[in-house]
Amino acid sequence: MGGNQSWITEFILVGFQLSAETEELLFWIFSLLYIFSLLANGMILGLICLDHRLHTPMYFFLSHLAVLDMSYASNNVPKMLANLLNQTRTISFIPCITQTFLYMAFANTECLILVVMSYDRYVAICHPLQYTVIMSWRVCTILAVTSWSCGFTLSLIQVILLLRLTFCGPWYVNHVFCEILSVLKLACADTWINQVVILATCVFVLVVPLCLMLVSYMHILWAILKMQSKEGRIKAFSTCSSHLCVVGLFFGIAMLVYMVPDSNQREEQEKMLSLFYSLFNPMLNPLIYSLRNAQVKSAFHRALQKKRSV
DSSP, rough: GGGGGGOOEEEEEEEOOHHHHHHHHHHHHHHHHHHHHHHHHHHHHHHHHHHHGGGGGGHHHHHHHHHHHHHHHHHHHHHHHHHOSSHHHHEEEEEEHHHHHHHHHHHHHHHHHHHHHHHHHHHHHHSGGGGGHOOOOHHHHHHHHHHHHHHHHHHHHHHHHHTTSOOOOOOEOOSSSHHHHHHHTTGGGHHHHHHHHHHHHHHHHHHHHHHHHHHHHHHHHHHTTSSSOOOHHHHHHHHHHHHHHHHHHHHHHHHHHHHOOOOHHHHHHHHHHHHHHOOOHHHHHHHHHHTTOHHHHHHHHOOOOOOOOH
């Protein structure tokens, strides 16, 4: 951290800048969405843990996705909800940097978990006879641990680079929480090299996983097209459809946030897009996997039947 950092004690989160009545209404709407996302992901996690039929590599990685979604929401939403009711909207320097670190760590890890899930689908469709050997529990555990470790390590590098910057003020973070691009804008102009490096790492974290997934899905598509039966092609594609929906949402929004050039409306658009990561994505992911997945729906029905029988 630069020499001019020692006296920085807090930032002010600008938020949405709406009327008090509108922000109170948003508080209740966002609270309901937050609670629903926790319950939905908790339900997915509970079904996977309790139903032995879901003890497969695909659902093992889905359980990690559910944990990430709950962590994502819990890192950002409580402070955002508090600020909707509190006009002070200050956040201390260390909690702000911690929030930035966790935001990037969960984002990086989710990118890597989605890559691993695409690899799992690639093995299942392209090498079905070797699936249980290739995707053994030892391999699955290594892939999951590597995803979490790399995600947090990359975030740590980004935050270390961020702490080396000199912040010149004003101390207004034009966002609903401490997000790395918004905090970067408070840095002095003479530290542009570090800013470029941080932005480059953000883009790198997006582009590399996306390229790896494209390679996996090119092989999957080729394998599906070579299948003789129509039913086989439909079944193979259905196993990938939920994952493709989640990937489209996650990376589509990320590219809009980190790869679209600056404009006058960019900052307000970023605030709205951040809601997709903090509220809507954590809520939609379990819905996508439960509504489009027969095994999850069957597990849910079995759980209800067990509860009624008890």
